[in-house]
Amino acid sequence: MFLLLPFDSLIVNLLGISLTVLFTLLLVFIIVPAIFGVSFGIRKLYMKTLLKIFAWATLRMERGAKEKNHQLYKPYTNGIIAKDPTSLEEEIKEIRRSGSSRALDNTPEFELSDIFYFCRKGMETIMDDEVTKRFSAEELESWNLLSRTNYNFQYISLRLTVLWGLGVLIRYCFLLPLRIALAFTGISLLVVGTTVVGYLPNGRFKEFLSKHVHLMCYRICVRALTAIITYHDRENRPRNGGICVANHTSPIDVIILASDGYYAMVGQVHGGLMGVIQRAMVKACPHVWFERSEVKDRHLVAKRLTEHVQDKSKLPILIFPEGTCINNTSVMMFKKGSFEIGATVYPVAIKYDPQFGDAFWNSSKYGMVTYLLRMMTSWAIVCSVWYLPPMTRETDEDAVQFANRVKSAIARQGGLVDLLWDGGLKREKVKDTFKEEQQKLYSKMIVGNHEDRSRS
Numbered sequence: 001m002f003l004l005l006p007f008d009s010l011i012v013n014l015l016g017i018s019l020t021v022l023f024t025l026l027l028v029f030i031i032v033p034a035i036f037g038v039s040f041g042i043r044k045l046y047m048k049t050l051l052k053i054f055a056w057a058t059l060r061m062e063r064g065a066k067e068k069n070h071q072l073y074k075p076y077t078n079g080i081i082a083k084d085p086t087s088l089e090e091e092i093k094e095i096r097r098s099g100s101s102r103a104l105d106n107t108p109e110f111e112l113s114d115i116f117y118f119c120r121k122g123m124e125t126i127m128d129d130e131v132t133k134r135f136s137a138e139e140l141e142s143w144n145l146l147s148r149t150n151y152n153f154q155y156i157s158l159r160l161t162v163l164w165g166l167g168v169l170i171r172y173c174f175l176l177p178l179r180i181a182l183a184f185t186g187i188s189l190l191v192v193g194t195t196v197v198g199y200l201p202n203g204r205f206k207e208f209l210s211k212h213v214h215l216m217c218y219r220i221c222v223r224a225l226t227a228i229i230t231y232h233d234r235e236n237r238p239r240n241g242g243i244c245v246a247n248h249t250s251p252i253d254v255i256i257l258a259s260d261g262y263y264a265m266v267g268q269v270h271g272g273l274m275g276v277i278q279r280a281m282v283k284a285c286p287h288v289w290f291e292r293s294e295v296k297d298r299h300l301v302a303k304r305l306t307e308h309v310q311d312k313s314k315l316p317i318l319i320f321p322e323g324t325c326i327n328n329t330s331v332m333m334f335k336k337g338s339f340e341i342g343a344t345v346y347p348v349a350i351k352y353d354p355q356f357g358d359a360f361w362n363s364s365k366y367g368m369v370t371y372l373l374r375m376m377t378s379w380a381i382v383c384s385v386w387y388l389p390p391m392t393r394e395t396d397e398d399a400v401q402f403a404n405r406v407k408s409a410i411a412r413q414g415g416l417v418d419l420l421w422d423g424g425l426k427r428e429k430v431k432d433t434f435k436e437e438q439q440k441l442y443s444k445m446i447v448g449n450h451e452d453r454s455r456s
Contacts, residue, residue, distance in 0.1 A: 026178075026181070026182070026185075029042065030182065030220070030223050031185065031220060034216055034219035034220045034222075034223060035216045035219075037215070037219065043226060043228045043380070044228060046226070046380070047228050047356070047380060047382060050144075050356060050379055050380070051355070053145070053163075054144050054145065054355065057144075057145055057160060057163065060157060060159070060160055061160065144355050144356060144357075144379065145163065145164050145167045145379075146357070146378065146379070171377045171378075171379070172377060175226070175376070175377070176376050176377055179224045179225065179226070179376045180224075180376065182220055182221070182223055182224035183221060183224040183376075185220055186217045186218070186220035186221040186224060187217070187221070187273075187277065189213075189216065189217045189220065190213070190214070190217035190218075190277065190280070190281070191276060191277060191280045192280075193213035193216075193217065193284075194210065194213060194214070194280040194281050194283055194284035194285070195280045195283060195284075197209045197210045197213055197283070197284040198280070198283025198284045199283075206284070209284075210284040210285050211262045213284065214258065214262060214281075214284075214285065215258075215259065215262065218255050218258040218259040219259045221255050221259075222255055222256070222259045224376070225252065225255075225375055225376065225380070225381045226379070226380040226381065227252075227255075227256065227380065227381040227382075227383070228356075228380055228381070228382045228383075229256060229259070229260070229382075229383055229384075229385060230383075230384045230385070231260050231384075231385050231387070232384065232385065232386045232387065233386060233387045233388070234260070234387060235387075236346065236387035236388060236389050236390065237260070237261050237346070237387050238261060238263070238316035238318075238346035238348075238387075239316060239344075239346070239390075240312055240313060240314060240315060240316060241309050241310070241311070241312035241313075241314065241316070241343065241344070242309065242316045242317075242343055242344040242345065242346050242390065243305075243309060243316060243317045243319055243338055243341075243343045243344070243345050243346065244257070244261075244263060244316050244317065244318045244319065244345075244346045244348055245319050245320070245321050245334070245338060245345055245346070245347055245348070245406060245410075246318075246320060246347070246348040246349070246350055246410070247320070247322065247326065247328075247331045247349060247350055247410055247411075247414065247416065248320035248322045248323075248324065248325055248326060249325055249326060249327065249328040249350065249352060249359055249360050249361070250325060250352075250359040250360060250361045251325075251361060251368070251371075252359060252375065252381065253320065253350055254318065256350065256383060256385065257318060257348065257350075257385065258318070260385070261316075262315055263315055263316055263317070263318040264285065264286055264287050264288060264308065264314060264315040264316065264317050264318070265281070265287045265288070265289075265317075265318055266287070266288045266289075266290075266305070266317055266318065266319055267288075267289060267290070268289070268290055268291075269289045269290065269291050285315065286308070286314055286315070288304055288305065288308055288317065290304070298337060301337065302337060302340060302341055305317060305337075305338065305341055306341045306342075306343075309341060309343040316346065317338075319338045321334035321335045321337075321338055321339075321403065322334060322335075323335050324363075325360060325361045325362075325363060326360075327360040327362075328350075328351065328352050328354075328359065328360055328416070329416065329417060330411070330416050330417035330418070330419050331407050331410055331411040331414075331416050331417070331418055331419065332419050332421055332422065333403075333407075333419070333420060333421060333422045334403040334404070334406065334407045335403070336399040336400050336403050339393065339399045339400075339402045339403045339406070340399040342393065344390050344391070344392055345390065345391045345392070345393075345402075345406055346387070346388070346390050346391075347388040347391060347406050347409050347410050347413075348385060348386065348387055348388065348410070349385070349386040349388065349410045349411075349413040349414035349416075350383060350384075350385055350414065351383060351384050351386075351414040351415060351416070352381070352382065352383040353382040353383060353384075355382070356378060356379045356380040356381065356382045357374075357375065357378025357379055357380060357381055357382075358374075358378070359375070359381055359383070386413045386414065388409055388410070388413055391405070391406055391409070404420075
C-alpha cells in the first residue's frame with residue numbers, strides 16, 4: 001500500500017484547498033453573476049487601474065526616448081488623408097486651368113493633360129490605400145504593455161522592463177488558465193444545456209429555458225475574455241421577425257451581442273467542435289444553418305431567411321453584411337442580400353477600445369487558435385455597443401441604397417469611416433466594374449459636354 005509522507009500529504013492538502021477556494025471564487029464572482037446578469041464592478045475597477053498604469057508607462061517611455069534623442073513613432077489618428085470631396089470633372093478642369101494657357105477655355109475634347117489626373121489618383125491610391133489598411137491592426141500612440149501594439153516598445157527603462165515582465169507572468173500564468181477554464185465551462189454548459197432543452201416539447205417553457213441557457217453561457221464566455229461592454233439605447237434592441245445587422249471586427253462580435261440579447265444565428269455548417277456546438281444549439285433554438293453546397297445559392301439563402309423573418313414568433317436573425325472582419329476603424333460595403341427580403345432592420349454599431357487588446361481578427365495572418373490565444377492573453381476586451389432605431393426600406397429605395405443608408409447610420413454612431421469599397425478586396429483583385437465606372441465618368445464628361453455644345 002502506497003503511503004504519503006507528512007510533507008507530501010501537506011502539499012496534497014494545500015493543493016486541494018487551493019483548488020476548492022479557486023472553484024468557489026469562480027462560482028461566486030463569475031459563474032453565478034453570469035447566470036443572473038449582474039456585475040460586482042471588479043472588471044471596471046481592473047480597467048481603471050490598467051489605464052493609470054498605461055499612462056505612466058507611456059509617459060516613462062516618452063521621457064526615456066527624449067533623453068536618448070530617439071524620435072517616437074506616431075501613427076495616423078484615423079489612417080485617412082483628409083481631402084475635400086471633388087468630382088472627376090472639377091479636378092480635370094483644375095488641372096487644365098493650371099497647366100494650360102487656355103485658362104478660360106472649357107473645351108470638352110480630350111487633352112493630354114487629362115492623363116495626369118488618373119496618374120495622380122493612382123499614386124494617391126497607392127500612398128493612401130483605403131482598403132489594405134483596413135485589414136491590419138490599429139497602431140496605438142500609447143503603450144499598453146503589450147509589445148505587439150506599439151513600435152516604440154524598445155525604448156524601455158529597467159523599471160518598465162520589470163513591469164512588462166510582471167505583466168507577461170500575470171497574463172500567461174494567471175489570466176490565461178483562468179480564461180481557458182471559463183471558456184471551457186461556458187462552451188460545455190452551452191452544449192449540454194441546449195441538448196437537454198432540445199428534448200423538451202415546444203412551448204413557452206422551452207423558449208424560456210433556451211433563452212436563459214444561451215444568455216448564461218454567452219455571459220460566461222464574455223467573462224472568459226474579461227470583456228467590459230457598455231450597451232447604449234437598449235430600448236432599440238432587435239425584436240422577433242427582424243434582422244440585426246452590425247459592423248464586423250471579430251468572431252467574438254457574436255458573443256458580445258448574444259450576451260445581451262437572444263438571436264437566431266446564420267452560418268455554414270461546420271465539422272469538429274464547432275459542428276458539435278451548432279447541432280446542440282439548433283435543437284433548442286431555430287438557428288439557420290446552411291450546408292457548404294447551399295451557401296453560394298443566393299436564391300435558396302434568401303428564401304430561408306424570408307421564411308424565418310415572416311414568422312413573427314421566431315428570433316431576430318443576426319447578420320454581419322460586410323462578409324469579412326474589418327479593423328474597427330471603418331465600415332465597408334454591405335452585401336445587399338439581407339436588405340432584399342423586406343424585413344425590419346435593426347442596426348447595431350460596435351466599437352472596440354484597442355488600448356486593452358486588439359479584437360480585430362486578421363484571418364489572412366492568424367488562424368483561429370492563434371487569434372483566440374492572442375485574445376486570451378490580452379489585458380481585456382473593452383467595447384461599446386449602440387442599438388440604433390429600427391429602419392425599413394423606403395418605397396423609392398432599392399436594396400443597395402437601403403444597405404448604404406443603414407451602413408452610414410452605423411458608421412456615424414460608432415465614429416467609423418464610411419467606405420464604399422467591398423471587403424472582398426481583402427482576397428480578390430479590383431473588379432473591372434470599378435475601372436469601367438471611372439471610364440464612363442470621363443467619357444460622359446467629354447461626350448456629354450460635346451453634345452451640349454452641338455445643340456447650342
